[in-house]
Amino acid sequence: MELAVPLCLLLLAVAAQPQSSGYRGHFFSRWMRPNRNVNHLGIIRRTRVNNVPGFRTSYLRHGGYRPYYSGQERYQVRLVGGANSRQGNVEVLVNDWRRFLRGWRSVCDIGWTQAHAVAVCKQLGFPGAATPTSNGRFGYRGTGVGTSVSHCQVGQHGLRACFHQGLGNTGECSVNNLAGVICGADTSTPFNGPISVRLRGGSLQGDVQVKYERTGWGPVCGDGFGLKEATVVCRQLGFDAAVRSYLSGRDAGGPFILGEVECKSTEKNLGSCRSRRGRSVRCPGNRYSGAAVQCSNRDRSPLPDLVIDAAELQSSAVVEGQPMGSLTCAMDENCLSSSAYKIREREPATYKTRIRKLFRFTNKVQNRGKADYRPRRDPSAWQWHSCHKHYHSEESFSEYDLVRPGTNTKVAQGHKASFCLEDSECTRGITPKYRCRPSMRGNRFPQGIRAGCADIYGSYIDCQWIDVTDVPSGTYDLRVRVNADRVVPESDFSNNQVLCRVELDVRREKISVTNCRNTPL
The missing domain is CATH 3.10.250.10 (SRCR-like domain)
Structure with missing residues (x-):
């Protein structure tokens, strides 16, 4: 009995520590395959804000640090700068974490698609054709004093769950990354x-x-x-x-x-x-x-050139089931499809036992250019991730989509992966320059991909997948892109995408990936 109390306290202390399920740069080597049966726990406190009719806002606070904005279920939207009411840059009305209306905010154009444009126009009373615009086509007038929302999802009533973290935090978005719409056909x-x-x-x-x-x-x-x-x-x-x-x-x-x-x-x-x-x-x-x-000019101002290794991607593909209890960090990164979050809300006591089917693959990104690939964002704007104890310098470095053959119709929710960039391997004679390493919050080590080196995201790493739990078995195309929004200049964008043919059997967890090849964006 005397030994039981100290032993229980020790077990509770260990269980309370935030852990990783395979993230790059944690205390264990990123090349060691993690034990996926471990129930990973994180220190998370969740609050709800319901102070405005028609709004429901969620915020997460990790480890006692500054809260970040997780999502707003519904936004008021408006268009500004256009020649008429059917066109303009998109702005949304957001709440802040102190339960006050913060005001109108611009929307970042990174990841802005036609589906977003259709949803906005429909919400404004213009159903039908819609054209997305980018780069502040309708002017750079912003009402948010340097702020914007990004990574918006499309909901039943329009835009929802946009990411926002307070004044000035815009991720890769600069003042000219403003999304807009034309409700109707583009007449240019x-x-x-x-x-x-x-x-x-x-x-x-x-x-x-x-x-x-x-x-x-x-x-x-x-x-x-x-x-x-x-x-x-x-x-x-x-x-x-x-x-x-x-x-x-x-x-x-x-x-x-x-x-x-x-x-x-x-x-x-x-x-x-x-x-x-x-x-x-x-x-x-x-x-x-x-x-x-x-x-x-290649001699006077060289540029990087990112290339995805198509053969490595094809040979590493696998489908496996994994309990939601081992995907805590991944869920906080929005790496699962929407049904996973509905299950967590509907079944808070048992959701961890539910199984998600994950289509995993390795993404090896080589820099064949003449200059290092460096993140566009200033290190002061990098995002700290407590689960894996390092900063992410890019919020949407890679994009993974499963689409119907020969079309742009997605059958699984698209996933934009954020990363800590490093030199995983280099050609002979070149020394690695950038490393992701465990650190304390505030220590921002240089990140990037050196010319002649590659950054490798193994298939076992969290978020290195597409959640296919709700996808019917069948034939699809896999589309993987890097630097798709061209936030960092390169000498060649004709090799930043890989397309593959996929034969998927979700129930039996079988997959065949063939004909992977590099194509232009």
Whole structure:
């Protein structure tokens, strides 16, 4: 009896420690396969806020640190900056963690899809066709003083569960990463001929000017002009790639003659991109809102080039069942489909015994470029993850989707994986430069992928999967992307995606993955 009390206290102390189920950089080596039968516990306190009619807001607080915003079940939305009520940048009305309305916030365009646009337009009373826009196409006027929401989900009543963590925390999103919509068809069109381009103010960097038909040289509106459009301009001028696009800040010197430019980045000439043209095109900003670019010369300004190892992905694929009790950290990362969270809410006492079917695979990302791949976000904005004891420098480095063959129709909820970037292996003669290591909160070690090295996310690591629990067995396409939103410039985006054919049998936990190949984004 004397030994029983100390023994019980010891067991309780061990159980109270936050643990990891295979996250990179925890105290155990990331290459050691974790015991998936362990019930991983975390110190989590949950509160509910129900202070506004029509809103239900959840917040999580990890280990006594600052609370972060987990999701709002329903938002009021509005459009700003458009020429009419059917178009504009999207803003949502959010609550803060102190139970007050914080106000209108812009929406980040990273991961912004047509499904989001359709949901917003439907909520605003414009059902039917909808077109998503990005890069602040309707101006960079923001009401949130540097804040935005991101990673919004599509719900029955519109946008829901957007991520938000207070003033100034926008993740990879900068002031020009503003999402918008056009409720209806986009009336911009490609030009029926070539458009000449030049840079005003420099050879590698300057304001974009164009000339077409009988017009003279004129400026281009910079609202909505992003890295894809800059890539087309730079390659048309004979450079390797674009380093960045930005608003000029200089007087355009005349009316804009090209606006609402939208490219895929694979076009050979700006005339092949969608745009609006005329002697005076509407620009939501002002005469200082002209498009400007900085181009890359391979010798003078080298860039990274990320490539997914298709063979490694194909050979590592597996489907397995795992109890929800071992997926605590993964659930906090939103790595499971929505049905898992409904089960947790509906069955709080028994949900940990429920099984999720996970389609796992290894994602090996090589940097074959001439420069290191470095996170865009400033280290002060990196996200601390208490489960695996390190910072994530990228919130959506990789995207995993299971779609119907030959279409863009998702059959499983898309998953955007956040990562701590490091050099897992390097070619002979190159020393690893970046390492993810266990650390105390506040210690931000450098992250990235060195040129000539690769970052490997093993199939056993948490969130390195697609939750296929609710997916019918059948034939699908697997689509894996890295840096899909082009938040970091690269010399080549034609190899940032892998497509595979998948034969899936969920009930028997069998899978066949074939024909994996690299394709353009």
